[in-house]
Amino acid sequence: AAAKERSARAEHEETAALEAEKHRDRERKRLARKLKKDIKDGNEFNPGTLKHAIYNVLAEAGPAGMNVRDIHAAAAPEKAVGSISSAFSGDDSGAFFKLAPGLFALTAHIEHQRELARKGIEEK
Numbered sequence: 001a002a003a004k005e006r007s008a009r010a011e012h013e014e015t016a017a018l019e020a021e022k023h024r025d026r027e028r029k030r031l032a033r034k035l036k037k038d039i040k041d042g043n044e045f046n047p048g049t050l051k052h053a054i055y056n057v058l059a060e061a062g063p064a065g066m067n068v069r070d071i072h073a074a075a076a077p078e079k080a081v082g083s084i085s086s087a088f089s090g091d092d093s094g095a096f097f098k099l100a101p102g103l104f105a106l107t108a109h110i111e112h113q114r115e116l117a118r119k120g121i122e123e124k
Contacts, residue, residue, distance in 0.1 A: 058106045
């Protein structure tokens, strides 16, 4: 009887673990859709502007972000490197997140990572 009870308990725990993983997968997918929408809707900068180009580059970079020199090379190699730094220092849109000196990401990527961490969900 005890062995049968242990077996039933193990089966119940396995079912609960599978359900929890399905829930995490659904939530991960929902958050990924939200991030995609937030990034698409978040570029309120005028096309053709430096900030618009920077936004698009950082959208592709993901949560690790990029350093100013790499952003410069990808977004506006024809401009001075200092123009990239100036774009960040003069920005109050909230679109860009400073990870470290000279290292930036989109705020949407950082918020997405924080939400995953808060919910205990690993990015796949």
